[in-house]
Amino acid sequence: EAYAKGTPVIASNLGAMCDLIADDRTGWHFEAGDSCMLAKLVDDAWDDHAKLESMRNASRREFQLNYSYESNYQQLMAIYHQTIARASLA
Numbered sequence: 001e002a003y004a005k006g007t008p009v010i011a012s013n014l015g016a017m018c019d020l021i022a023d024d025r026t027g028w029h030f031e032a033g034d035s036c037m038l039a040k041l042v043d044d045a046w047d048d049h050a051k052l053e054s055m056r057n058a059s060r061r062e063f064q065l066n067y068s069y070e071s072n073y074q075q076l077m078a079i080y081h082q083t084i085a086r087a088s089l090a
Contacts, residue, residue, distance in 0.1 A: 003063035008055040010041050026059045 002009050009027035011017035021027035028045070030037040045052050065071060 003059045003067060006056040006060035006063075008045070008052065008059050010038065010045070022058070022062070024055075026055060026062050 003026065009017070009021050011021055011027065011029065012032035013029040014032045018029055021029060023029045028041045030041055045055075
C-alpha cells in the first residue's frame with residue numbers, strides 16, 4: 001500500500017519486509033531493536049528532500065511493475081498458461 005502511494009518504507013531487516021524493500025532505493029532497513037538507527041533513518045529521510053523524492057518515484061514504479069492490478073493480472077495469466085501447458089503434456 002505504501003508503494004501504491006509512492007511512499008518509501010522503513011522496516012526492520014527481519015522477515016518478509018526485508019525482501020520487499022530495496023534498501024536505499026524503495027526504503028530503508030534497520031537492525032531490529034535498534035531505535036537509534038531507526039531514528040537516524042527517519043531524520044535522514046526528512047532532511048534529504050531530493051533523495052526522498054527519488055525514492056518516492058522508485059517506490060511508485062515498484063508498485064506499478066509488481067503490485068498493480070495489471071501486473072497481478074499478467075502474473076496470474078502466466079501461471080494459468082504454464083499450468084495448462086503442463087497439463088497438456090501429461
